[in-house]
Amino acid sequence: MNMNKIEGSKEFLIDILIMLGGVLVTVLSVWVFLYPEAHPVFFSFIFSISGIISYVLGSRYLKARKNFWKMSYGALLMLVSVSLFIMTILSILTL
DSSP, X not given: XXXXXXXXXHHHHHHHHHHHHHHHHHHHXXXXXXXXXXXXXXXXXXXXXXXXXXXXXXXXXHTOTTOHHHHHHHHHHHHHHHHHHHHHHHHHHTO
């Protein structure tokens, strides 16, 4: 099998997982904001899934070594993912 096909299929699988994570975050967000008292644990799930998505996208953009703007966008996404993981920890501690 060609290495380009393997890399392409990995990228496609990551794209599908990111889309599914985005749909999951959207559904959980709607559910939590409709009934916040009943499901406070879902806030930490929302923050952690969003942090994982931001981290994966940031690492993907950081691999673009020749494009300064893509690398800076990747670094910004990594900072966002760190802040989302901090919010995950804070939301778990406040339960």
